[in-house]
Amino acid sequence: MDLQPKAPPSLPEAAHEWRSPVAALTRFRGVTPDSGLPLVSASPQQAEERWAVPVADYWLMVAPELGCELVEWSTPCRIPNTPGWMRGVTNVRGTLVPIFDLHPLLAEAGKKADGKPMLFVLGEGEQAGALVVNGLPYRQRLDSRLAPTTPPELPEPLAARVKSAYRHNGEWLLDCDLTGALRDLGTLAAAV
């Protein structure tokens, strides 16, 4: 077998510095990449991207630079005398993180959540808070294909934190300040 390295495929100039793992692993002759895998690295314009998190009937979009984490669901420790959307606190690598469940607030009455529940943790340390999500988040690019529209009616304090709303493939995409919303909910829960 001839193991001489073959000439790399012509790549964009921006990708010369970094070669994607797929391109790096398939640069030898006789190995063909899967057509479904990218040959180039992601675009550097990630500032225009958001993490879209499924909560009830909406996709809540969060800025990537916030620092967030997805954690397996574990039964939280309830906090007495708190509302129902305050599910309690849980231990995330030694830090107690409050858990907020927006499903009762955003879903239609009586509608149960679909999918496996997970925790979407925002922030770090004492500033961290977790949101119960019903699926895995994905990255959503904010380009010209998404046109802003009037946001739907949402309960407070979430309605105040929505910066813009988009309608895409029949789904609601809400670009919001989720950190602020969680802070508001914490304050609200503490006031009860």
Added chain:
Amino acid sequence: MKLRHKLLLGSSLLAVLPVLVTGGLVSGLSTNLAEQSLVDQTREQLTTIAELKGEQLTEYFGYVERQIRAYSEDPELVTAMRAMLAGYQGMSGDSIALNSEQQQALGSYYTDGFVRELRRRGGEPVQMDTPLAALGDRARALQYHYISANPSPAGFRQELNAAADGSTYSEAHAQHHPRIRDFMESAARSGGYEDLMFIDADSGTVIYSVGKNLELGTSLAEGPYADSALGDVFRRAANAPSPDDVVFTDFQSYLPAFAAPSAFMATPVHDGTERVGVMAVRLSDARINEIMTSRAAWRRVGLRETGETYLVGGDGTLRNNSRFLVEQAPDYLAALRQAGVSTAVVDRIEASNNGVLLQPVETRAAQAALAGRRGFAREPDYRNEPVFTSYAPFAVGDVNWGLIAQFDESEALSPVVALRDSVLAGSAAVGLMLLVLGGGAGWLFTRTVVRPVHHLESTVRQIAAGDDKARANMTTGDELQTLGDAFDSLLDERIAQYEEAARENEHLNNSIIDLLRAVSQLSQHDLTVKVPVTEDVTGPVADALNQMVSEIGDLLNDASLVAERVGLASRRLKLQADKVRQMALEEGSEVDAMAAELDAAAQTMAEIAELAERCDRTAAQASETTGTALETVNGTVQGMSLIRELVHETEKRIKRLGERSQEISGIVDIINTIAERTHVLALNASMQAAAAGEAGRGFAVVADEVQRLAESSRNATSQISGLVHNIQVETADTITTMGRTISEVVEGSRMAERAGEQMQQTRATTIELVAAVKEIANGSQRQSATSLTLQQKAANVQLSTQKTRQRLEEQTVQTKALVLNSNNLLESIRAFRLPERKHNEADEQQEPRAIAGGNHARSSST
């Protein structure tokens, strides 16, 4: 013979006899001495020749035994025998079945080709249907491909390397046959081999032969040739205690080789300690013929013109050809016929030009040699010719033969005959000379004696001619003169007595003439005549004659009366006989009618018996067919059971496959979980990278790729999960189907078993039916036999009636003859002129009793 001749002969004999006696004695003594010397010489010569032939035979059989033992230990032969055996055992099923055309070709060879060749070689015709019917499927296949369809004729069939039947047997045959054939052909000249065979030790089947004769494929344990010499040698070799044992059987007529005289040698073949089979070779009589006939060079080995050596087997026949069959066949065959050998045997010897196993040798020398004795004898041989014989026993293994060397006595003693003839010729010449001299002296002596005798003879002739006065009056002065005087005195006395007797005789003649006249009148049926009684010797005769005539007259009167009564009784008897004859005729008609009806009944019974016998055969065939069907059903039941076990096994395997798919499903779930977690991890990495800004850009790329890979893994596991699910569903369906199949198989097995039980019941019923039909057939045959017996008895009665009728006819004729004879008797008696009968009342009253008892009536009348 006259006195002169006697005297002359006597004197000659006195001269010749001493010479002849002396010559005879000298001839006898010299002949005996010479003969004794020649006999001793012949004994030594024949004994030496017999011992030489015995040594040659011992050397030959020892060579054959060593060669067979060595070849049986050849590893290549063991390999060949194993391959042939495996190929033979692999012949089964439809692959070896012959079609109808092939079956017909094989049958045609048995009943036509083989029999024609057998007849051409001088064998007696035999029925080959039984050996053909005894062949199994494998034997039929082998014999068709290697004998019937062999392009080479008998004697050259070894040229075929393999048949084109595609069997494993033919593959093994093609591989090993050429080498075995080459060995046998190279060894045949020195060993006298005709064929070499491999025999399965377990079944006794002849699985291979070089020459391809009719024993190929047959079992020597129970096949058509189990009782042949080959079967005997196989059993002894198979049971031989040692691998080195070589067994031998005597020559016999061997049918598969066209009844040629054949002997066999065999030895077990071992592979290590395992007994693979038996190897046997067939020996012809050619090599023994060469040794015993010295290759037709009898004179060169000192057997002169009539000498020969031969072997006699335990059955009393030759083991090699006679010299006379080779050199003087017509005279030899004629001598055999004159010696009392059956015409059939002589014809077979002439047709085959071979006397082995045919020519009987029942001499005392042969019997003594077979009994283990050796010696020398002078006796007639098998041609009934006197010979000198030296005999000795000869043994090959367990087989005992008699070894004979002989000369014709005429040839051996020919010098003695010449010596005797010369001595007798010399004696005859001397005797002749003495005969002439003795004859002259005897003639002179005879003259002095014969002259007076002639004078005496002349005198007797004169007296015989009627000259009563002639006398001898001899004057020689010796005993002859005394004899002549006595003769003269005797003549004088006898002539005087003769004249006196003539006178008395004339007187007696007159009396006899009177007597004859009276008898002449009596002969005219006149019993009233009285013969005159004289005083001479005829007087008592005349008186007795008169008395006899009177008695005869009375007797004839009584006879006349009895004849009348016999005539009356004969007529009554004739009437009675006529009535009896009429009754016999009527009875004969009745018996004829009864015999005809019995014939018809017997014919009907015979038809019934034949019908019953056909029924018996048909029922037996039905029983056989039922048996075959039962075997088929039993095979079906076993097959169904096997199928059921296989289906069970398949179901187990499919269940295990389902269990494995469950395990796969669990593993896929684990992989899916790992993929999901990997996805979450990748998401977290992307989030961390994004949070790190420009510093996490490279890490974000890796996180994206990990995320994509996790997504691909999830998709793949999802597809695998779907496939596994489909497999589980289809496995469950398959198990359900298998369950139904098992149920069907169980039901089929149960039905087959029921069919088997019903077939068994049918078979039992058929067997009972066969027995009943057989009983009917037997009863019908007995009844038919009884009818035949009854028919025979009726025929006997008919015959007896006919004989009775004939007897009655004869009785009637005889009765008629009796009546006629009684009339003739009466007429004959009435022809006599009888004296008056004394007729009174007492005679009339006695008449009825006279009819019943003639003696009493005669005494009454007297």
